[in-house]
Amino acid sequence: MGINEAIEKYIDALKTDGKSATTVKGYAHDLKLFGAWLDDISSKGGIPGAGVSAVAKNTLEKYAQFLKTSGAAPATANRRIIAVRKFFEYLAKEGVIETNPAADLKTKPVQRQNTVKWLDRNEVGRVLYACETQPHAGLLKKTRDKALIMVLVNCGLRVSELCDLQLDDLDYNASLLTVRDGKGAKYRKVPFGKSTQAAVKTYLDMRESQSSYVFVTERGDQTTPRAVQHVVKKLSEISGVDFTVHSLRHTYGKNIADETGGRLEVVAQLLGHATIETTRIYVTPSMKELTKAAEAVEFE
Incomplete structure (x- = not known):
C-alpha cells in the first residue's frame, strides 16, 4: 500500500472513531508533511522499494531527527512524531504492515511548562x-x-x-x-x-x-x-x-x-x-x- 493511500485509510478511521474535526485535520496535516518528506528522500534513493512496508525504523529515526532540528517548536516536532507513531501503530494493528517500525520512536524531551492563558x-x-x-x-x-x-x-x-x-x-x-x-x-x-x-x-x-x-x-x-x-x-x-x-x-x-x-x-x-x-x-x-x-x- 502506498503512503498516501495508507494515510487516507488512517484519516478515515479517525473520522469513524468519532475524533473531532480539529483532531482529524491536525493528523492529516502532520502526516501529509511526513508523506512529502518520504517522497523527497525516496526520490534521492533514501528508501528502497515503495509503499509503507518499505519504511524502516532507521528511516523514521531520521525523520524524528529532522523534526527535532528543523527549527520547529519542540511541542510541534513532538506532535508530528506522535502522529507518525500512531499512524504506524494503526497500520500494524490492521495488518497492513507486519511490524511497527515506529514503536520506539522517541519525542524530544521538554520540561513541562504551562503556557495556557487564563484571565484574572x-x-x-x-x-x-x-x-x-x-x-x-x-x-x-x-x-x-x-x-x-x-x-x-x-x-x-x-x-x-x-x-x-x-x-x-x-x-x-x-x-x-x-x-x-x-x-x-x-x-x-x-x-x-x-x-x-x-x-x-x-x-x-x-x-x-x-x-x-x-x-x-x-x-x-x-x-x-x-x-x-x-x-x-x-x-x-x-x-x-x-x-x-x-x-x-x-x-x-x-x-x-x-x-x-x-x-x-x-x-x-x-x-x-x-x-x-x-x-x-x-x-x-x-x-x-x-x-x-x-x-x-x-x-x-
Missing part, C-alpha cells in the same frame, strides 16, 4: 464592560455578547457546545445547564449561576427570534463558532485584554481548581475532560505566575 477577575471585568460599551453596536447585540461571554466564562463551555445550546437545555429552577453533545458525544450537566441566568434571560427577553437555539445571529440563525470567535476578537480589541474563546474556558477551569483546592476530578467533570491528565494544567503554575514570582525576587 479584573480582566474578565474589563471584557464584560466592553460588551456593554462597544461602539456602533445596538442594545440587543451588547446584551447578547454579554450573555455569551458570561456563559463561556462561568460555565466553561467549548465554543461548539455554546453554539449547540438550546432553550430546553436551560434549567433555571435547578440552576443547571445541559450539554447534550460535548466532545466525544458526551452528555453532562453544568452549574448555571444566578448572574449568568440573569444575563441570558435579559437577552432572550429582548430578542425576537423564534429559534430553539439560545444564541443566534442578528438574522435569527443559530450562531457559529466562527461568529463567536469574531465577537471575542472584537471584544479583545475594545477591552485591551488579549484572550480567545478558549481562554474563557481555561479561566473557568482555573477558578474551579483554585476554589476546590485543586480537586482535579471536580474540574474534569465540569469541563467534560476524558482524563485527569488533561485537567492537570489548572494546578500547574502558568508562565504568567512563574514570571510574577521571578520578578518578585529579582535583584535591582
